[in-house]
Amino acid sequence: xxxxxxxxxxxxxxxxxxxxxxxxxxxxxxxxxxxxxxxxxxxxxxxxxxxxxxxxxxxxxxxxxxxxxxxxxxxxxxxxxxxxxxxxxxxxxxxxxxxxxxxxxxxxxxxxxxxxxxxxxxxxxxxxxxxxxxxxxxxxxxxxxxxxxxxxxxxx
Amino acid sequence: xxxxxxxxxxxxxxxxxxxxxxxxxxxxxxxxxxxxxxxxxxxxxxxxxxxxxxxxxxxxxxxxxxxxxxxxxxxxxxxxxxxxxxxxxxxxxxxxxxxxxxxxxxxxxxxxxxxxxxxxxxxxxxxxxxxxxxxxxxxxxxxxxxxxxxxxxxxx
Numbered sequence: 267x268x269x270x271x272x273x274x275x276x277x278x279x280x281x282x283x284x285x286x287x288x289x290x291x292x293x294x295x296x297x298x299x300x301x302x303x304x305x306x307x308x309x310x311x312x313x314x315x316x317x318x319x320x321x322x323x324x325x326x327x328x329x330x331x332x333x334x335x336x337x338x339x340x341x342x343x344x345x346x347x348x349x350x351x352x353x354x355x356x357x358x359x360x361x362x363x364x365x366x367x368x369x370x371x372x373x374x375x376x377x378x379x380x381x382x383x384x385x386x387x388x389x390x391x392x393x394x395x396x397x398x399x400x401x402x403x404x405x406x407x408x409x410x411x412x413x414x415x416x417x418x419x420x421x422x
Numbered sequence: 423x424x425x426x427x428x429x430x431x432x433x434x435x436x437x438x439x440x441x442x443x444x445x446x447x448x449x450x451x452x453x454x455x456x457x458x459x460x461x462x463x464x465x466x467x468x469x470x471x472x473x474x475x476x477x478x479x480x481x482x483x484x485x486x487x488x489x490x491x492x493x494x495x496x497x498x499x500x501x502x503x504x505x506x507x508x509x510x511x512x513x514x515x516x517x518x519x520x521x522x523x524x525x526x527x528x529x530x531x532x533x534x535x536x537x538x539x540x541x542x543x544x545x546x547x548x549x550x551x552x553x554x555x556x557x558x559x560x561x562x563x564x565x566x567x568x569x570x571x572x573x574x575x576x577x578x
Contacts, residue, residue, distance in 0.1 A: 311576040315485055346562060376569060
């Protein structure tokens, strides 16, 4: 099984979704040791979950199947370049490699905000469209101190 | 109820987590029309879900409670500046405003990769630490075409 085969499965998932009312036309597959360990399609609208992008769904499925929060050694195949949420999810999951078909520009042409979100995420907090206010810094930092002092903490 | 009150609740959730083995020391609260509609703490390690950051957990809870994928009109209170995954989740959820306590630098000092992920997300695909390969562009684009031609599609 090669990259084309697994990416074709991700694209097939995106095609199934495209003609449904379940969510956006996106599909993703997580592969480890040569086999599919999780897959998903976008379920934002039908599951009432703005985080249910194909990559997030596939990562959550893979982690549930393998009983771990760490997908080191895995490859993700996605029908479209991940949005910043999904890219960071891939990084947090410690996935090794990504294979994709469409670009953020393709997604933008179909009405999705991925490209604009990439611009927003790259800006300093106070330059973004999302208003932000910072408060209670010292109170907030106490949690990090307590974490560092906790012998049972599990780093990730 | 003011910003300090709701942010204090998010910080309290982060403190509870900090002395547990459930996940990282992060908490978040989503407020709409002056009341809490969803809250969450980080559950990455105990739920085997690398996407279970406090903000994502709180957004999913709020959307489930309200039966919608759109949190326009809501405010998110988070114990720490969101990572790129959570920031993009906030943007996808169309949340109006963000109030936060700690910064990405505070998180980095406690061993978390948020600041490095911000750098990675801002880079062009081929300049990132995550290897990426692009294939089957034309096949992938067919899903966007099918979506645009689908009269039942639900934009988000």
